[in-house]
Every structure is written in C-alpha cells, then in structure tokens.
Amino acid sequence: MAAPAESLEAAAAVRRFDYDVIVVGAGIMGSCAAHAAASRGARVLLLERFDLLHHLGSSHGESRTIRDAYPKPQYPPMVRLARRLWADAEAESGYRVLTPAPQLSIGPRTNPSLLASIKSSSAEEVDLAQRWGGAFRVPDGDGWVAAVSEHGGGVLNATKAVAMFQALAAKNGAVLRDKTEVVDIRKGPAPEGGVAVATSSGEVFHAAKCVVTVGAWTSKLLRSVAGVELPIQPLHTMVLYWRAKPGHERDLASDSGFPTFSSYGDPHVYGTPSLELPGLIKINYDGGPRCDPDGRDWASGGGDVAGRVARWIEEFMPDHVETAGGPVIRQPCMYSMTPDKDFVIDFLGGEFGKDVVVGAGFSGHGFKMGPAVGRILAEMAIDGNANTAAEAGVELGHFRISRFEGNPMGNAKN
Ligand SMILES: Cc1cc2nc3c(=O)[nH]c(=O)nc-3n(C[C@H](O)[C@H](O)[C@H](O)COP(=O)(O)OP(=O)(O)OC[C@H]3O[C@@H](n4cnc5c(N)ncnc54)[C@H](O)[C@@H]3O)c2cc1C
Structure with missing residues (x-):
C-alpha cells in the first residue's frame, strides 16, 4: 500500500540525518536509553568516551541494590516500572542479572x-x-x-546489566562506538535543524535528537557545549x-x-x-x-x-x-550528586529546545531505575513526552532542571 505523500516527506526529512537519536555516554542510563530507542525502530548511535564496560564512571562492578523502600514518594513508582523492564530485558536477552533478596x-x-x-x-x-x-x-x-x-529487594549485577542493555541495543540495530569522546553538541544547520555532535577526533554526526547521559561529566560537558550550569x-x-x-x-x-x-x-x-x-x-x-x-x-x-x-x-x-x-x-x-539528591531528567531547553534530553545527577541511587530512566529518556527524545512514565505514575516534575533556577546550589534536603 502506498504511503501518504506527507508521511513520505516526513520520512525523507528524518533520513537527512545520519541517525534519529545519538546517545552520549554508555553507562547504565545511556545503554538503557539506546536500547529503548532502538527497540522503537529508531536509528541509534551510542557514543562512549572510554572502552565499553570500563571502570572509570559509575556503572561498573558486580552489585547494586534494588529496593522499593524509599523515603521520597517519587521513586517507588519508578522502581516498579524498572522492575518490569529489568524482567523484560532478562527475558529478551536470556541473561540473569537480578538476584532477589529481602x-x-x-x-x-x-x-x-x-x-x-x-x-x-x-x-x-x-x-x-x-x-x-x-x-x-x-x-x-x-x-x-x-x-x-521480603519483596521488592534484590541485587543487580552491574557490569553484566550494562553489557546486557548494550547487547540488546545492538541486536535492535543500534551502532555502538567506544573510545569516542564527544566534545561539542550544536544545533544542526537550517533547514533540517536537529543536532550536530562532534568528537575529539574531528568526526561530526547529525541526528534529529540527542540524549546526554554522561554521569559525573555532566556539569563539565553541558557548561562547555551550552553554557548551562547544572549543580551536579x-x-x-x-x-x-x-x-x-x-x-x-x-x-x-x-x-x-x-x-x-x-x-x-x-x-x-x-x-x-x-x-x-x-x-x-x-x-x-x-x-x-x-x-x-x-x-x-x-x-x-x-x-x-x-x-x-x-x-x-x-x-x-x-x-x-x-x-x-x-x-x-x-x-x-x-x-553524581544534586543538591536535593533527586535526578535530572529533562530537556536541555534554551537554543536546543526539545532536541537534547539530559539524564543525570543520579546521586548514588539511580542504577536500579536504569531501564525506567532509559525508556523515559528515549520517549522524550522520540515523542517529545514520556507516556510510559505517566502510565506508571512516575511524576517527572521532580526532576526538572528549572528547580535549580535562582538557587543553583539548591537546598541539601533528603
Ligand atoms: C559505589 C556505588 C554504589 C552504588 N550503589 C547503588 C545501589 O546500590 N543502587 C542503585 O540504584 N544505585 C547505586 N549507585 C548509583 C548508580 O550506580 C549510578 O546512579 C549509575 O550507575 C549512574 O549511571 P550513569 O549512566 O548516569 O553514569 P556512568 O555510569 O558514569 O555513565 C556515564 C558514561 O558517560 C561517558 N562519558 C562521559 N563523558 C563523555 C563524553 N564527553 N563523550 C562520550 N562519553 C562520555 C562515561 O565514560 C561513562 O561511561 C551506586 C554508585 C556507586 C558509585
């Protein structure tokens, strides 16, 4: 059946980019975001500065706790969503990464x-x-x-979990590149727009959208590419x-x-x-x-x-x-600590509008929610909003960048 003219035109516009989504940083958040976007059929490029599965960031090692015991009400719904997605990924890959525990x-x-x-x-x-x-x-x-x-707790095998999501992303068509440091993110040239992502070796990739998940390097990278000060x-x-x-x-x-x-x-x-x-x-x-x-x-x-x-x-x-x-x-x-220990999950805004999505500031408790965060970031990039979060009762208002405005170092409340 022939596609309507306007959707062919839209498809052609999208194809002007090298990729639909570029994900910068291949820790647990970037690997989950790449998998979630690639599973939707998006053409994904995942760029990592060091070796894949390196030990220089936050997502390596043999264990991370998953629990739904949380002092703040915004997290249990995200943990429940993540649990479902951990199980889905285990089923899709055949890996076992979660060992239940009280x-x-x-x-x-x-x-x-x-x-x-x-x-x-x-x-x-x-x-x-x-x-x-x-x-x-x-x-x-x-x-x-x-x-x-007795329920809802467990231990996640961290490096193996990151490897699982990278393998699933690749299986769904994502391109993974390691030893590739992103040094600049710019608005793409008119009329296509989108984003242009430059690496330290001089390569430039164009995409409709970019997801930035660079962990402890977030403040440095966003300061240098967008002049944005995030208190991470x-x-x-x-x-x-x-x-x-x-x-x-x-x-x-x-x-x-x-x-x-x-x-x-x-x-x-x-x-x-x-x-x-x-x-x-x-x-x-x-x-x-x-x-x-x-x-x-x-x-x-x-x-x-x-x-x-x-x-x-x-x-x-x-x-x-x-x-x-x-x-x-x-x-x-x-x-990567924020002043209130809450995550940053938001559009970068400014000249980038909704073209750049940031997932950062996981404040020592993000791993367990990686698959949920990745799904949310991918939906924000592809759809402009995160339907799965809304359906799961995850209130993204807690994670906006604007909460730091006028109070850049925030209030250290837990
Ligand atoms: C000791 C410890 C114990 C923890 N325990 C728990 C726990 O029990 N439960 C829990 O839920 N959470 C826990 N956490 C927190 C959790 O591990 C982190 O929240 C999570 O791993 C953060 O992942 P990330 O993807 O944001 O960051 P990272 O894993 O650091 O990934 C960021 C990636 O971006 C790459 N990068 C940076 N700059 C660039 C660039 N310019 N270009 C390309 N790539 C770039 C980095 O090399 C890195 O690979 C713990 C953390 C630590 C350190």
Whole structure:
C-alpha cells in the first residue's frame, strides 16, 4: 500500500540525518536509553568516551541494590516500572542479572527517612536476634527499629546489566562506538535543524535528537557545549568488600536469604549479601569526598571511608565480619550528586529546545531505575513526552532542571 505523500516527506526529512537519536555516554542510563530507542525502530548511535564496560564512571562492578523502600514518594513508582523492564530485558536477552533478596532497614526510630522508607515498602519490624544467625546487633532499648521487606529487594549485577542493555541495543540495530569522546553538541544547520555532535577526533554526526547521559561529566560537558550550569557534584566513592569471620560465611550468603541492608543515621552504611565473591560481603559508606572526574586521587581519594565502615561493622556486625586488616577489596566509583539528591531528567531547553534530553545527577541511587530512566529518556527524545512514565505514575516534575533556577546550589534536603 502506498504511503501518504506527507508521511513520505516526513520520512525523507528524518533520513537527512545520519541517525534519529545519538546517545552520549554508555553507562547504565545511556545503554538503557539506546536500547529503548532502538527497540522503537529508531536509528541509534551510542557514543562512549572510554572502552565499553570500563571502570572509570559509575556503572561498573558486580552489585547494586534494588529496593522499593524509599523515603521520597517519587521513586517507588519508578522502581516498579524498572522492575518490569529489568524482567523484560532478562527475558529478551536470556541473561540473569537480578538476584532477589529481602531488604532490611535499620536505624534510630527518630529518623524520618527511615520511617518513610519502611512505610513505602510495607516492611515489617523484626527481632534481629532471631534472623541470619544473629549477624546484626542493634543497640538495646526502644530507640531503634529494624524492619524487613521480603519483596521488592534484590541485587543487580552491574557490569553484566550494562553489557546486557548494550547487547540488546545492538541486536535492535543500534551502532555502538567506544573510545569516542564527544566534545561539542550544536544545533544542526537550517533547514533540517536537529543536532550536530562532534568528537575529539574531528568526526561530526547529525541526528534529529540527542540524549546526554554522561554521569559525573555532566556539569563539565553541558557548561562547555551550552553554557548551562547544572549543580551536579561528582564524589569519589568506594566499594568495599570485607571477609566473613570463619564459620559465618553461610549466615551472610545470598542463598541463605541474607538481605540487602541500609543502616540510616550517621554514617549511612549499606550492604549486599555475600554473592559474587563467596566468603566476602560488600559493606559501604554512602558518600565520599568531592572529586574532579578527570583528576581523581586514586590512592587516598576515598578519605577515611574504610575506617568509618569498620567502626560501623564493629558496632553492628562484630561477630560475623572481620575488620582487622581493613577491607579485602576496594573499588573506586563515583556518585553524581544534586543538591536535593533527586535526578535530572529533562530537556536541555534554551537554543536546543526539545532536541537534547539530559539524564543525570543520579546521586548514588539511580542504577536500579536504569531501564525506567532509559525508556523515559528515549520517549522524550522520540515523542517529545514520556507516556510510559505517566502510565506508571512516575511524576517527572521532580526532576526538572528549572528547580535549580535562582538557587543553583539548591537546598541539601533528603
Ligand atoms: C559505589 C556505588 C554504589 C552504588 N550503589 C547503588 C545501589 O546500590 N543502587 C542503585 O540504584 N544505585 C547505586 N549507585 C548509583 C548508580 O550506580 C549510578 O546512579 C549509575 O550507575 C549512574 O549511571 P550513569 O549512566 O548516569 O553514569 P556512568 O555510569 O558514569 O555513565 C556515564 C558514561 O558517560 C561517558 N562519558 C562521559 N563523558 C563523555 C563524553 N564527553 N563523550 C562520550 N562519553 C562520555 C562515561 O565514560 C561513562 O561511561 C551506586 C554508585 C556507586 C558509585
């Protein structure tokens, strides 16, 4: 059947571009966005500055927690959407990247974030002495609360998950290019418009739309290409693995039902069950010192993070986890913090209008929502709005760039 003249014309206009969508940055967000756009039939180019699956950004390693226990109401709907999309991607690829686990939240009963998280996940208060071989010890008295949500938690294999979405993007026709640093994004020449994306090697690609998912490099790139100041501060963080004390390896193991956990208060410490490295358990501090993503202090960049975590272990898990000699493994990573710890998911605006979409500032808690964020970014680029988000009850108003206007460093509320 012949296509109507106007749609042929529209198709011809689109074909004037090399691609429909260029995605800049191949961490979890860019890889998910590339997959979501390519699945819609868009011609996608995914550009990554370093090697694919490198360890210099935020999406590498063996584990990230997924949980729907959240202090802020905007996130549980996004986690639920992401869960559905994680399952779809596992089914499409045949990979298994999500290992379910209970989620334990502990902390002082006066901590409002803890109480809100417990409520959001319908977690139930538990007696920790009866669970997991007594691995956790909380201070005596009524001042403390420990609650477990049996559903909605789990551990994601991070690097494997990024690889899965890159493989699926390629399978759906996306072109992936690594060792390709984007140095400029311009409005494309009239009359076609769109965007022109230039790389450090002098190549220029034209596309109707561009999605920018460059993690800790967001402020630098958007300042240089658009003069836009986004208050996204990179932090140098550490993934720390600790040895289980002899005889307690099974108590901490994922297949014994050991939970992911979050200990609210100061320091905020979190962990995942012993899974990827038998006999070792990941226990981290949620934070780290400010850093320049292009000039990190690899030797001591984490500050006294290991010391803070060791002191927490000695108070809360002294019988089960060994602190003598410090952590067995340290892996550097980066957070991209916004002042309110909420994401940035928005059109860049200004001269770019809706042609450039930004996904950034995931503030140390974005991985679990990667497939949802990727779907939303792809729909914003292709359709100009994110229908899936609206259907899933995800309120994108929380993630607008305009919330920083007139208050560029924002208010550090959590
Ligand atoms: C230690 C640690 C623990 C975490 N734990 C959890 C957790 O338990 N649960 C959870 O949900 N989240 C967690 N997070 C957060 C989560 O990992 C991040 O929110 C997420 O990985 C951010 O992904 P991204 O794609 O935005 O950034 P990145 O993964 O950094 O990807 C950005 C990519 O853009 C590339 N790039 C940069 N500039 C350019 C350029 N000019 N041209 C081309 N490419 C460019 C970079 O090389 C990089 O590959 C954790 C993070 C860390 C560091």
